[in-house]
Amino acid sequence: MTDWNALSDAEFRAEIRGFFEAEYPEELRHLSHRPKFAEIEHWHVKLHAKGWVAPAWPTEYGGMGLEAAKLLIYYEEQQRYGVNRGRDMGIQMVGPLIIKFGTQEQKDYWLPRILSCENIWCQGYSEPGAGSDLANLRTSAVIDGDDFVINGQKIWTTMAHDATHIFMLVRTNQNTERKQQGISFILAEMDQPGVEVRTITTLAGETEFCEVFFDDARTPRANLVGEIDKGWTMAKALLSFERIFIGNPGLAQNALAQLETFAKGRGAFDDAVFRDRFATVALDVEDHAALYSRFADQLKRGETLGADVSMLKIWVTETYQRITELMIEVAGPDGGTLGPLQVGNIGVDVLSSFYKARPSTIYGGANEIQRNILSKAVLGL
Amino acid sequence: MTTEQDEDLRLLRDSVSKLLDRAGGVGRARRVRDDGAGWDATVWGELADAGVLGVATPEEAGGLGMGLPAAGVIAEEIGRVIAPEPVVPCVALGIGLLHRLCPDDPALENAIAGQAVLAVAWQERGPSGVSDAVDCEFSGGTLTGSKDWVMGLGDDAPVLVIAKSSDGLALVRVAADAKGLTKKAARQSDGSSLAALNFSATPAEVLAEGAAVSTALADAIADATALTAAELVGLSSASLTLTLEYIKTREQFDKPIGSFQVIQHRAVDMQLMLEIAEAGVRESLAAMENAPNPQARARQASRAKARAATAAQNITREAIQLHGAVGYTDEFDVGLLLNRALVLSAWLGDAAYHRRRWLEAREAEEAAQ
Numbered sequence A: 001m002t003d004w005n006a007l008s009d010a011e012f013r014a015e016i017r018g019f020f021e022a023e024y025p026e027e028l029r030h031l032s033h034r035p036k037f038a039e040i041e042h043w044h045v046k047l048h049a050k051g052w053v054a055p056a057w058p059t060e061y062g063g064m065g066l067e068a069a070k071l072l073i074y075y076e077e078q079q080r081y082g083v084n085r086g087r088d089m090g091i092q093m094v095g096p097l098i099i100k101f102g103t104q105e106q107k108d109y110w111l112p113r114i115l116s117c118e119n120i121w122c123q124g125y126s127e128p129g130a131g132s133d134l135a136n137l138r139t140s141a142v143i144d145g146d147d148f149v150i151n152g153q154k155i156w157t158t159m160a161h162d163a164t165h166i167f168m169l170v171r172t173n174q175n176t177e178r179k180q181q182g183i184s185f186i187l188a189e190m191d192q193p194g195v196e197v198r199t200i201t202t203l204a205g206e207t208e209f210c211e212v213f214f215d216d217a218r219t220p221r222a223n224l225v226g227e228i229d230k231g232w233t234m235a236k237a238l239l240s241f242e243r244i245f246i247g248n249p250g251l252a253q254n255a256l257a258q259l260e261t262f263a264k265g266r267g268a269f270d271d272a273v274f275r276d277r278f279a280t281v282a283l284d285v286e287d288h289a290a291l292y293s294r295f296a297d298q299l300k301r302g303e304t305l306g307a308d309v310s311m312l313k314i315w316v317t318e319t320y321q322r323i324t325e326l327m328i329e330v331a332g333p334d335g336g337t338l339g340p341l342q343v344g345n346i347g348v349d350v351l352s353s354f355y356k357a358r359p360s361t362i363y364g365g366a367n368e369i370q371r372n373i374l375s376k377a378v379l380g381l
Numbered sequence B: 001m002t003t004e005q006d007e008d009l010r011l012l013r014d015s016v017s018k019l020l021d022r023a024g025g026v027g028r029a030r031r032v033r034d035d036g037a038g039w040d041a042t043v044w045g046e047l048a049d050a051g052v053l054g055v056a057t058p059e060e061a062g063g064l065g066m067g068l069p070a071a072g073v074i075a076e077e078i079g080r081v082i083a084p085e086p087v088v089p090c091v092a093l094g095i096g097l098l099h100r101l102c103p104d105d106p107a108l109e110n111a112i113a114g115q116a117v118l119a120v121a122w123q124e125r126g127p128s129g130v131s132d133a134v135d136c137e138f139s140g141g142t143l144t145g146s147k148d149w150v151m152g153l154g155d156d157a158p159v160l161v162i163a164k165s166s167d168g169l170a171l172v173r174v175a176a177d178a179k180g181l182t183k184k185a186a187r188q189s190d191g192s193s194l195a196a197l198n199f200s201a202t203p204a205e206v207l208a209e210g211a212a213v214s215t216a217l218a219d220a221i222a223d224a225t226a227l228t229a230a231e232l233v234g235l236s237s238a239s240l241t242l243t244l245e246y247i248k249t250r251e252q253f254d255k256p257i258g259s260f261q262v263i264q265h266r267a268v269d270m271q272l273m274l275e276i277a278e279a280g281v282r283e284s285l286a287a288m289e290n291a292p293n294p295q296a297r298a299r300q301a302s303r304a305k306a307r308a309a310t311a312a313q314n315i316t317r318e319a320i321q322l323h324g325a326v327g328y329t330d331e332f333d334v335g336l337l338l339n340r341a342l343v344l345s346a347w348l349g350d351a352a353y354h355r356r357r358w359l360e361a362r363e364a365e366e367a368a369q
């Protein structure tokens, strides 16, 4: 097996770029919507065969075992070429959870299926009454013989209508002192009589997220990850993975590349005001990447990330939004027009980028909550 | 100024807002969008019956002669419920051009009575946005060229077109089914469409020609710009109202989210942006009524649009953020308001464009002194 970390950064970049350019299907570049798995399956098969599905996982579990700098290059090349991230909840969230807290049986069973996308995952945390206040969740799982019986409702579950499995936080103990106690992490199958999925239409007219209703749904007790009633601590550990992932420069880099293409096509670089604003956001992206690699290196050295990792998410999502707002300004009189705007023979979907950027300051821990965390835990206020 | 005038405006606001609320409020915009009809002909008729369409047309031309501030009041109310009917384009551009250039044409009376929706095609597309020149040419009774960003064009309505002719600019009318006319609709974020038109030796009827056309066009555009700003003010206020209601009722951490100081300060900033915009836009509309010259009118119109577009974009985006995920759904009205703000901000020039125009107009006025 190749030791990717032994390559120089330049060699590694050339390797990744070469593969994407040669193998990534042209029609899937810079997709403006979140694809269902069937749409990208042919690409996933290639990526899987290459062993490149999970760049951050350790090699023993089928990942690439990339160190921080290499991981960054991987994401950069992915964004640059417009390679879709695929159905990666399993890779980004469930995998790390199982690797960290799962039993050997769970690792042996689930990890290969995550890599092959035989199982496609969605994340069942939020509920109507439990958004920022996640610990307020009410969906319950009660032990019944060898099973858990699940009742309740999840909401905002991204791509639940195209998932085979859900990893969820549920309440397994009603009689606790604090609401953070008595919560457990379980895995469940979506295709069963007690689970009903309804899609929710976004303001962009897309159906990306769903409501998921549980009415006596079942999952084997073997699908509990970690200790019962101790899910909150694990969820927090997972959130720190999520926060570094969600704080990665990719989305902003991709949007910046789109802005540059579009602005060139529209002659905006002749305008002194635009030049200044472009340079501002470009530097916002570049310097964020520098901070990102600092955190990523920390992870690589095996250190746990502190609360200060929240800075990444705040900065990158707000930069991302500013970039897409700037795209709308460049679009000028076409700023309200849906669908790709032609510049030369390329189409840039300005509104779709704008729409995608909006909720990034809401999901993955709203930016207000991230700022609360930083002010308390980092600044000691 | 006079309290009598204030009272007239208050009554006008009341009757228009009642009419629009009865018709269905903000939610109606979603229904109309999903029906794909563009707008509601019944509501259009009711607005016409209420005198809305002739509000700024002089009495001698068959209107109410209440001037721009009154039209502004109507535009704010239209914005508050994001009514999909193209009131501002029709009042300011279609009717505005006719009452200035050919008050005796029966089309004016028809339009004020709500029997026809008059769209005006005046902008043309250049390589990187709006072209400064008018290339669409009228000669020998036919029109050749293209136009873009036409708002409020009905399927079988005639269109008024600004073209160049041997005598400067001309205002001409083209029938909906005229030979050599092709239309392409660009779907907008709020479900409406902007039409791109192409004419190739298309028969057209001339309504006015000469220097008067450029003057009337400049005035009509300034009116449309400032009234769109008023519409954005109404829209922003609706967005803020919904957000205030929401943050008072949504609870997290066992408290209304509106009890968190950061949310309170953000709501106050939204309120400030709104009040500044409302004051600025209303003053602009009043100043335009008595503007000494076209430059001063254009400056006021740009001032209004620059401010209102900025406020509306900020307020509608912040509204989504303070709602959290529900704000990102189609089911909640704040999303409709955001989508409408995108369209109105872009139409007739966005904030950056109008800041530039404002400064240019100001410099031109100073140079002329």
Ligand SMILES: Cc1cc2nc3c(=O)[nH]c(=O)nc-3n(C[C@H](O)[C@H](O)[C@H](O)COP(=O)(O)OP(=O)(O)OC[C@H]3O[C@@H](n4cnc5c(N)ncnc54)[C@H](O)[C@@H]3O)c2cc1C
Residues within 6 Å of the ligand: A122, A123, A124, A125, A126, A127, A130, A131, A132, A133, A155, A156, A157, A158, A159, A209, A359, A362, A363, A364, A365, A366, A367, A368, A369, A372, B250, B252, B253, B257, B260, B262, B263, B321, B322, B323, B324, B325, B326, B328
């Ligand atoms: C596009 C999208 C995809 C998502 N995908 C998933 C998914 O796959 N799985 C899943 O489980 N969830 C998902 N979510 C849900 C997401 O995690 C929640 O939206 C998020 O946690 C915020 O909760 P909320 O929407 O209920 O907002 P609320 O918690 O109601 O917050 C509303 C507003 O109040 C602010 N606020 C709340 N509390 C405080 C406070 N103490 N101090 C200051 N401000 C505060 C928030 O920052 C926000 O601005 C998704 C959301 C979106 C928008």
